[in-house]
Amino acid sequence: MSALGPVLIIGCGDVGLRLARQLLASGRPVSALARSAERAQELREAGLQVVEGDLDAGDHPIEGLPSAGATVYYLAPPPGGGTVDTRLRVFLGSIEPGNEPAKVIYMSTTGVYGDCGGALIDETAEAKPTTARGQRRLDAENLLRQWGNLRKVAVVVLRVAGIYGPGKLPLNRLQEGQPVIDDPEAPQTNRIHVDDLVQVCLAAEEKGEDGDLFNVCDDEGGTMSAYFDAVADAFSLPRPARIPMDQARQILSPLMISYFSESRRLDNRRMHERLRVSLRYPRLAEGLAALVAETKENG
Numbered sequence: 001m002s003a004l005g006p007v008l009i010i011g012c013g014d015v016g017l018r019l020a021r022q023l024l025a026s027g028r029p030v031s032a033l034a035r036s037a038e039r040a041q042e043l044r045e046a047g048l049q050v051v052e053g054d055l056d057a058g059d060h061p062i063e064g065l066p067s068a069g070a071t072v073y074y075l076a077p078p079p080g081g082g083t084v085d086t087r088l089r090v091f092l093g094s095i096e097p098g099n100e101p102a103k104v105i106y107m108s109t110t111g112v113y114g115d116c117g118g119a120l121i122d123e124t125a126e127a128k129p130t131t132a133r134g135q136r137r138l139d140a141e142n143l144l145r146q147w148g149n150l151r152k153v154a155v156v157v158l159r160v161a162g163i164y165g166p167g168k169l170p171l172n173r174l175q176e177g178q179p180v181i182d183d184p185e186a187p188q189t190n191r192i193h194v195d196d197l198v199q200v201c202l203a204a205e206e207k208g209e210d211g212d213l214f215n216v217c218d219d220e221g222g223t224m225s226a227y228f229d230a231v232a233d234a235f236s237l238p239r240p241a242r243i244p245m246d247q248a249r250q251i252l253s254p255l256m257i258s259y260f261s262e263s264r265r266l267d268n269r270r271m272h273e274r275l276r277v278s279l280r281y282p283r284l285a286e287g288l289a290a291l292v293a294e295t296k297e298n299g
């Protein structure tokens with residue numbers, strides 16, 4: 001790993017900082033873009049070099065990104081509206097000819113597949129996003145691939161399922177007593193523990209090749225409602241009430257309804273076969289048990 005060169009993280013939030021800590025521990029120089037002075041300070045304290053800039057501040061380029069020859073982990077989400085990723089456009093417009101990275105690992109989502117009626121989906125399935133959120137992601141994937149071809153930069157895309165981990169659990173939602181969708185309408189979903197996602201990111205840099213696309217999830221899917229029940233049980237909270245979809249449409253937010261309206265089961269065989277990751281938490285119960293133990297340890 002240390003033989004690999006410098007790293008630049010665009011969108012250095014929760015996943016990015018976890019990834020950065022591992023890269024720094026293995027001796028890699030890591031830079032990141034930060035859009036607030038507070039985040040810049042946090043990242044500097046963690047040992048990263050920081051360039052301050054906001055991908056939403058107009059379409060002028062961000063100066064001084066140390067991209068030449070680097071591995072770029074692009075983890076910033078698209079903006080909240082529209083059907084295209086204007087943030088990615090600003091980033092790509094900031095890479096002067098001659099400063100191309102060696103490789104870009106792009107963190108996409110499984111939302112690009114849209115609703116698949118609960119079918120098993122591998123990477124050969126057509127991406128047919130059913131929400132504008134999914135369209136922006138697919139726009140980003142396509143744009144990055146085109147740019148990579150033009151500028152001779154290897155691009156690896158990770159289509160990541162729901163991420164769970166410390167601070168990434170629906171505990172507030174459960175405490176508020178918000179309902180979920182009852183069977184048989186409950187959507188099928190997949191998840192990945194954030195620590196395993198970081199492992200996959202590192203493996204994608206090492207083993208992923210230009211044009212590669214990977215579904216990223218653990219080895220156990222299930223319904224969204226079963227997920228909420230499992231989290232409730234693990235954290236000794238009441239299980240949420242289950243209601244039919246028709247009723248949910250009247251009381252849940254449009255965002256929640258859009259999540260509940262997409263059902264698919266992900267095939268992660270390519271991730272295992274090509275990236276050779278050994279998941280620490282192949283099943284949800286194991287990941288949740290570790291999170292409960294961690295919560296108890298931290299008081």
Ligand SMILES: NC(=O)c1ccc[n+]([C@@H]2O[C@H](COP(=O)([O-])OP(=O)(O)OC[C@H]3O[C@@H](n4cnc5c(N)ncnc54)[C@H](OP(=O)(O)O)[C@@H]3O)[C@@H](O)[C@H]2O)c1
Pocket residue numbers: 010011012013014015016033034035036039053054055056057075076077078087107108109110160161162163164
């Ligand atoms: N949550 C899930 O279940 C899930 C599933 C699949 C994929 N993903 C995607 O995986 C990626 C990483 O997730 P995460 O949990 O690490 O997300 P996160 O903590 O929200 O990190 C995203 C980072 O992007 C930065 N960013 C956003 N807009 C920016 C802008 N205009 N200019 C510069 N930086 C900007 C944010 O900056 P600030 O720190 O200033 O906000 C933040 O540091 C995201 O793209 C996420 O959408 C998430």
